[in-house]
Amino acid sequence: MRAGLFIPCYVDQFYPNAAIATLELLEKLGVEVGYPSRQTCCGQPMANSGYEHLTEGCNTLFVDNFAEYDYIVTPSGSCALHLKEHLHTKDNNDVALGVRKKIYELTEFLTDVLKVDKLDAKFPHKVGLHQSCHGQRGLKLAQMTELTAAPFSKPASLLGMVEGVELITLNRADECCGFGGTFCVAEEAVSSKMGKDRVADHEHNGAEYITAADLSCLMHMEGIMRRKNSKVKVIHIAEILNGVKEVVA
């Protein structure tokens, strides 16, 4: 099984530790992982702003980089969802549509493809799990509170395999953090208020760490917590599942 590792642009630039953890975790689980060096971005920042017509370059690049792999794995639910729903190219669209089907968010890949049932990791902390909207409602990584349907959670099940993790209960299990791509600056007032409220829910319920399958949400909440010198930290789920080691940065 050959999997291509897609590390989205902002993860590459700002959160290399999450990317390293993703790579190491996959390797430990016996996956042959390739990392195409010419990768950049999924194109979502342009597309969600109404500029999907400017994403041809990103899309072509993505297809060229990843078409050869059996699976494409990424530690970002939002980027995975965008590619699954919107990846297309003018010249090679059949290949692009085929690539769509091979894209997996990390916890989805661990659960549905590798069928992981145990992990060698320890994280003795109170953890708040932020259900990122695109991962949850888009990729259906976990049941949604709006629906009348049986509960499940791929990220929570995986965290349950990590020794010492104590998942806290939130007052609002799956409310958006307010990041929303360019929404975070275009609608600054509402965006930051949403972020403040999400952070407060985790703090109020005793989280030491906030984790998620999406770094964009974590980056947003981290920005708010750092501003007010909160003691709560953010950590990508890959780092917990891989077993946290000393920080590279």
Next chain:
Amino acid sequence: MKDHAELAEVFNKDEQRVDWHDETLWWVRQKRDKASHLIPDWEELRETASQIKLNVLSDLGNYLEMFEQNAINNGVKVYWAADATEHNHIVHTILKGRGITQMVKSKSMLTEECHLNHYLEEQGIEVIDSDLGERIVQLANEPPSHIVLPCIHKKKEEIGEIFHEHLGSAKGEDDPQILTETARSHLRDTFLTRKAALTGVNFAVAETGEFVVCTNEGNADMGAHLADVHIASMGIEKLIPQRKHLGIFLRLLTRSATGQPITTYSSHFKKPRPGQEMHLILVDNGRSIQLGREDFRNSLKCIRCGACMNTCPVYRRSGGHSYHTAVAGPIGSILAPNLDMKKYADLPFASTLCRSCSNVCPVKIDIHEQLYKWRQVIIKEGYGDKKKAAAMQAMAFTLSNPTVYRMAGKAGRVVMKYAPFAVNNSLNPWYKHRDMPKPPKQSFGEWYSENRK
């Protein structure tokens, strides 16, 4: 005119008020969850309702003609209004022809959309809204901020002030029971003296020509039963094929809206009582244009329950008035651009695309998908921000060229200069309430080339 972001910023100046507004509507969302989770086949109900509405939209012309013929046979006078102006003119003509200068009106978002009250006032006709929430915002000279809970943005103390000024309640009185009694006796007089009553229409049944009006206060019934002239205004999308389909929608409507099992009054109007006139106005006002837009057609499935507003984290923290249109929130943001793309170009962007709206929608409108698609249409039609367009071009260029991307990344992560959160200075909106991520020593790409190859 201020756009959604600017109006929301004003709303957010009073954080305690934002918290109160958010929590009030979240409470309604929770009531909706409790009510819907009690129905094991809830998701099947939603799917069935969606299919029925899709069927109606796929053959709307024929259903409308069937409904019209049956309504006429029942003794109802039927009118067709192409737009708001025609609708308002029809209402005025009916009233004028009978020498009526005062009218009572129950809740109708369609008449808000048509700005009927304002028009009739200009013609010298007094309109009194009989829904309690609508009456409050009418006295306050404001539009409703929510389609089901029109004055949800007002605290009881503020309502007390309004009633003191207009209805003579005691100064400082804010007891909900007493305020409701005050409105009740004021409206009782209105009901008894009005010769004409206008109601909205929640559902119209094609096979029988009857229409159904849902209220909790019974105010539509009070108005229509006591008046000599009953005028009902309905959007052409309000049809359902048969009476047997009604049960599905009545089960969904109020559970989605407020968490009640059903509206207190679900009244069927079929024919005028002896001596009464019943007029029904079928209003298009952009609906057939929307029907012609394949990507946005199914927004016409909407039954106006307001669930998408209650669940929307942006709506709860920006208030209905920030949407500057009759129907606010997520559904308003996909309906309004159809009416005026330039004026409402901001609304599809007033969302994080979190998809909660689509999940609560009782008729399964893919609201988030349509928000995304409206964004593409609005940019292509040239209603986007020109400065943003330049930044987007630059970002697309960088991200399409791995070499440029790597170089930009090395030079202090400036690849992210187009990303909104990258610069810690007061000109960057990100920085107002948030810090930027600490740039690491090396990118993952750099780490990988040192450690794996």
